[in-house]
Amino acid sequence: MKVTVAKRILKDNDMIADKNREIFRDAGLLAVNFISSPGSGKTTLLEKTIAELLPEQKTTVVVGDLQTTRDADRLVPNALDVAQINTGMSCHLYANQVADSLLGLNISEADYVFIENVGNMVCPGEFDLGENVKVVLLSIPEGDDKVAKYPTIFRAADLVLLTKVDLLGILDFDLERVTNDIKKLNSNLEILHISSVKGQGMNEWVSWLKAKRQQNVGAKAKFITE
Ligand SMILES: Nc1nc2c(ncn2[C@@H]2O[C@H](COP(=O)(O)OP(=O)(O)OP(=O)(O)O)[C@@H](O)[C@H]2O)c(=O)[nH]1
Numbered sequence: 578m579k580v581t582v583a584k585r586i587l588k589d590n591d592m593i594a595d596k597n598r599e600i601f602r603d604a605g606l607l608a609v610n611f612i613s614s615p616g617s618g619k620t621t622l623l624e625k626t627i628a629e630l631l632p633e634q635k636t637t638v639v640v641g642d643l644q645t646t647r648d649a650d651r652l653v654p655n656a657l658d659v660a661q662i663n664t665g666m667s668c669h670l671y672a673n674q675v676a677d678s679l680l681g682l683n684i685s686e687a688d689y690v691f692i693e694n695v696g697n698m699v700c701p702g703e704f705d706l707g708e709n710v711k712v713v714l715l716s717i718p719e720g721d722d723k724v725a726k727y728p729t730i731f732r733a734a735d736l737v738l739l740t741k742v743d744l745l746g747i748l749d750f751d752l753e754r755v756t757n758d759i760k761k762l763n764s765n766l767e768i769l770h771i772s773s774v775k776g777q778g779m780n781e782w783v784s785w786l787k788a789k790r791q792q793n794v795g796a797k798a799k800f801i802t803e
């Protein structure tokens with residue numbers, strides 16, 4: 578019985594996620610789902626990234642947290658629009674929560690929708706939100722054993738950002754071990770080294786985003802002419 582219920586929830590979620598994907602495609606933007614443990618630097622990276630993309634490219638944000646609007650408040654200054662979803666007890670966002678948020682957001686002028694998922698390394702990986710890409714963050718203070726311990730999300734990722742690399746050399750972290758563990762799970766997965774506070778890796782990261790968006794808008798044009 579429990580298995581049936583769980584499967585139905587996932588199926589319903591997937592149907593709504595597909596609708597979200599259509600909305601993103603019609604708006605000609607790139608939707609990015611940011612997934613990581615609490616505190617690995619998602620909001621800090623979003624603050625810097627949104628500012629870096631301006632003035633040419635604009636971003637709308639959907640943020641998930643159990644409680645508070647603290648992350649949304651931090652992102653308001655440079656984002657086109659921000660929606661905060663408080664999930665209460667839930668450790669991840671559902672596609673219907675994103676769908677509801679989109680109704681109140683200005684996405685027609687946006688080039689990107691950034692979805693900051695609830696801080697959690699496991700649950701968000703199970704739930705498609707309709708995003709075009711999943712970006713997984715792993716920060717240096719979390720430790721170099723985490724990829725092997727929580728492999729699922731690294732298998733599903735389109736990009737891994739190793740964050741807080743300014744702390745390499747200060748904290749004990751075996752970069753080679755983490756890189757090998759990621760490559761064992763997904764040999765083609767790209768890994769970028771980022772320090773949001775020092776600016777390291779930001780150019781590569783922003784270039785990756787712009788290239789992905791370009792591919793996505795190209796896909797939209799192809800879809801329309803078919
Ligand atoms: N040293 C260092 N600290 C960072 C960096 N990026 C973020 N931090 C710090 O890490 C802490 C958590 O950052 P957030 O951006 O709030 O992390 P988050 O992933 O959004 O956290 P949740 O939303 O709670 O899951 C803050 O104290 C940041 O200042 C970085 O590149 N280097």
Ligand SMILES: [Mg+2]
Binds near residue numbers: 619620621648693
């Ligand atoms: Mg945050």
